[in-house]
Amino acid sequence: MQTLARQTPELETSPHLDKRNKLVIVCSKGSLDMAYPPLMLATTGAAMGMEVHLYFTFWGINMLRKKTVESLKISPVGNPAMPMPNILGMIPGMTRLATRMMRKSMDKMKMPTIQEMIKTAHDSGVHFHACSPSMQMMNLTKDDLIPEVDDIIGATTYLDLASEDAITLFI
Amino acid sequence: MQVPVAKPTTVVDSRGTMCPGPITDLFRAFRNSSIGDVIELWATDPAAKPDVQTWAKRSGNEVLAIIDENGYTKIQVRIVKKGTAR
Known part of the structure; x- marks a missing residue:
């Protein structure tokens, strides 16, 4: 997957610390209060040199929709x-x-705001993935999503991302 | 509390922002910095002290001084390590 290579170039990982250096968060909620925690963690993780992936599923997709991102x-x-x-x-x-x-x-x-946080996260190298069945459930195509979204993936790719030595969270 | 040991190359005023504001601002300055630069972060968020120290440890950079001012904290970080584009 091409997007996986993109990571903040200025920060090297710190292998000497022997800590996990990858953060994978499932974002499953489409409400304003639940939109903040994954973005705060993602932005911070990127600033710490982590490779960060956000996987948006079910109502979490609303955080990526042009139509709803401003009105959570x-x-x-x-x-x-x-x-x-x-x-x-x-x-x-x-x-x-x-x-x-x-x-x-x-x-x-x-x-x-959520849009500003998404932009900051994206600029810091955070990867944005939309869940394919959720897209279909909500009758959406990639054109309905904000440009920060890297790709549309399924559970297999998510599990593959998460099965490396990563911190995984479900929000 | 320490005395300032270096003249900052860049001052980043994050006063008034809460986590992750100070780290995000520090990171932005870090991305534009060169090796040897001293970034001085001003923050009112009480989390800034432990968070910046953790960030520095994790990223291989150096906290030079933590100075408590009236109502805010100045944290000086010397940039000693920057990765190269991969």
Whole structure:
């Protein structure tokens, strides 16, 4: 696979440290709160000289869709950590409210937007892979995805990436 | 706390950003740096101190000084190792 050769050229791996130097994350969620952790880890991993792969599957694909990447939302429903009784989350408009609150607090923390984080990650050499069956399920082609996406792969390629000496996470 | 030991080649002001902001900013400066450069990172994120030290250890670079200022920290990193394009 051609894209596998791309890695931040300025940083050599540090074999003397005898630590794993590859990070493979499955991104399975399409909500705003769950979009941040993989991108934060990926960007940091790339800065540490790791080879980083993000594999987007199921609703995680929404992080790569031109149509949805700017409008990821956080829902209070089924999220007991939100500062409101769960039942109120059912009221129309609550998702919009929670999303606006989260965007505001992220902005206050000077946290980049998801699009900005994707761009930074890509510039740092992070690989973006879209899951093929998820694409079909959502009736999408590569043209529907943002240009940072390297390729569309299946479970075999993902497992091959993950079966090398890598840190693997499922988010 | 240490005293500054080198005149920085580049000052990177990451004050106000949270993880991974300081490391991302440091990395950006690192990519534009040359061997021997001293990058001075300014950060308010309390994670910057341990994270920059870990980054330096991992990437083979050297933390020269960690200076606590009023409300923020200056961390000086000397670039001693840069990989070559593969």
